[in-house]
Structures are given as structure tokens and as C-alpha cells.
Amino acid sequence: MNLKGFFVTTLSQALDLAIATPEDVLRHVTPDLLSQHLPRPLWARLLTACMGAPRVDAQLIVDTIGVPNLCEHIPVSVIWTCITEIAQRALGGESAVPTRPVFTRPSGAVPLSMTPPPPAEQRVAASSAPVAVGPTIPAPAQSLSDVVAALEADERTAAPLRSRSPTQQRFRGSSTGIGRLSAAANRRPQATASPAAEPAPARRSPGDADPYDETATGVGKDDWKSALAVEDEQLVDWSAADETLTSNETRDDGVGRKR
Amino acid sequence: MSSDQRQAWFAKMMESGLENQVFAPQDVLAHATPDVLASHLPPELLSRVLASSLASGSMTPERVLETVTPELLAKHLPHGVLWACIAAAAARAGVTTGAV
Numbered sequence: 362m363n364l365k366g367f368f369v370t371t372l373s374q375a376l377d378l379a380i381a382t383p384e385d386v387l388r389h390v391t392p393d394l395l396s397q398h399l400p401r402p403l404w405a406r407l408l409t410a411c412m413g414a415p416r417v418d419a420q421l422i423v424d425t426i427g428v429p430n431l432c433e434h435i436p437v438s439v440i441w442t443c444i445t446e447i448a449q450r451a452l453g454g455e456s457a458v459p460t461r462p463v464f465t466r467p468s469g470a471v472p473l474s475m476t477p478p479p480p481a482e483q484r485v486a487a488s489s490a491p492v493a494v495g496p497t498i499p500a501p502a503q504s505l506s507d508v509v510a511a512l513e514a515d516e517r518t519a520a521p522l523r524s525r526s527p528t529q530q531r532f533r534g535s536s537t538g539i540g541r542l543s544a545a546a547n548r549r550p551q552a553t554a555s556p557a558a559e560p561a562p563a564r565r566s567p568g569d570a571d572p573y574d575e576t577a578t579g580v581g582k583d584d585w586k587s588a589l590a591v592e593d594e595q596l597v598d599w600s601a602a603d604e605t606l607t608s609n610e611t612r613d614d615g616v617g618r619k620r
Numbered sequence: 621m622s623s624d625q626r627q628a629w630f631a632k633m634m635e636s637g638l639e640n641q642v643f644a645p646q647d648v649l650a651h652a653t654p655d656v657l658a659s660h661l662p663p664e665l666l667s668r669v670l671a672s673s674l675a676s677g678s679m680t681p682e683r684v685l686e687t688v689t690p691e692l693l694a695k696h697l698p699h700g701v702l703w704a705c706i707a708a709a710a711a712r713a714g715v716t717t718g719a720v
Contacts, residue, residue, distance in 0.1 A: 363640035364713050370636035371629075378625040441710055442717040448703050451626045 383419035643709035645681035
């Protein structure tokens, strides 16, 4: 039986699989135990490594000594205690580790894994009372269902009040003139203007001159001056005219009289 | 530690214990009883165990562990059962805890 070989494998695998840590090993393999059981050459190697390392920790010690050397020189009971602790922690909530073989009844089909799981962590229920951090905001007096019910009730009661007025035409009427015809009845009566009797336009012969044709009136460029010429007796003497008197015509000084 | 790591560690311990003769296959089956095996091994593995035994004409602990390897033991059986096997072997070897 190679018990130490078994321990080497068990402890090495526990460290490699991160099931155990070097601190777990040094918790049992104390410096006092090392000083008592570790050979001097291994101590020399350990001291050399520690002096050359920037930081001395359990990892350095275990790596320097090595698990095979630990299992070789440290008492097996210590190594076994270390392995037992690791196994107990790894088993966690499983059944307590028996030290003697398990005997089961042939007829009883009770599996060994009937141990109930460990109780779940009791979580502290969060207090419902909010922490007053900012300004106090009053808590809603109604629940959401109450608010919804109140809104529905409001809609039912407000529905008759919000009846719509008859729809009116929002757009201008079409340009058919129908509206103007109906509006003409409301207009104030107006006097009908009798059209002036216009003389029937004389039919012109192609040889007649166009009356609107300036060139055809027979008025030359210099004749219009003679046509607009007036005689002296046709001029109005504004100084003798009464129509031009203003309200200040009573004044004797003649001021304000417009000439 | 994850469950995979623990499973790998127990597989290695079982393998090492068998290799180093810390315990024998019959010691394993003293804990991994037929009830335990029947309760935890999957049907296909049970079938293979039975087929192997039928082929060889006997069902011995060694032949069972040839089929139900340490990896499969650690995968399907409760680790407490495996640890009980290891602890019992340590106790038989005279290894005790605490005393130096």
C-alpha cells in the first residue's frame, strides 16, 4: 500500500483543481512542523527561495518544498487531517462522512443521497418602509386598481357632459354660387339702374374713319393747340368771385382770403 | 470551487487509491453497494455492467470497476459515499487525524 503516493496525488490534485489552497496546507503544515520534520537541504532550498522572493507566502512555501516532499516528511496524520478538512469542505452539504463502511439493506431502496440539502440562506426581508433621503413624498393613497376604477368611473360620468354639438361645416362652400343665390334674398333691395340709352353705333363703311383713331380725327400735332385756345372773356376773375370766400371773409383786413 | 472540480478531484482520489492500493475494488463496492449503484448509475451504464459480467461469466468488483471507472464513480455516485470509502481505507491503514 502506497499511502503516501495516494496522499501526493490527492493533495496535488486538490491544489491543481483549486479545491484547496496553499493556505489550507500551511494551516496544518505549520512552520513548527516543518522545522521538526523537514530535512536541512530542503530548509536550505526554502530559505534561499524566500530570501530571493519579493513576497513570501504559502504559495511560495508549498511550491518550493513540493507536495511530494511534504507528504514524504510530514507525518501522514497531518496530511490526512489536511485532506480531511479539504474533503469536508468540498462535500459541503452532503451527508456526514462516515468512518466505517456503509451497510444498506438489500430490500430497502433508500439511496444515500437522501440527505436534505442545506437550508437556504435566510435573506433578511427588506424593510418596506422607505428610507427618507429626500423630500418626503406622500405615499399614494390608492392602489393601482383603485385608480383605474376611479378613472373608468369618471369616464362614464363625464360621457354625457361631453356630448358633441352638431357638426358644422368647417370648410368654405364650393364655388357653384348656390350660397350666393340664397344670400341674395337677404340683401337690401337696390334700385335698378336703367341703362342709358346708347345710340346704336352707326355702321361704318369701310371708308369711314375710326373715331378712336387719333390719326383719323383730322387733328394734327399742331392743331390741338389751336383747338384748346380760349378767349380772354372766357377766363374767370377769381378776385370778383364770391364762391371763393372763406369763413374769414368778414374780416376787413382781407387776411385769409384766398386768391 | 465548482462541482466539476470536486468531481475531478474525487475521481483522482479514487484512481490514486486503487493504483496505490490504499483500497481495493471490493472496498469500493463495500460502499458503492448494489443499491447505491442501482440508484445512481444511469441505465446504459447498468446495462454495460451487466453485459460485461454476462460476457465474462461472473460479476466481480474488479470487473464492475472496469466498467464503472473512477471518473464514472465520481460522476454518478454521491461523493460522500466515495469519501467514506477513502476514509475507511485511511482508518484501516492506521492513519488518524489530529495526532502527530
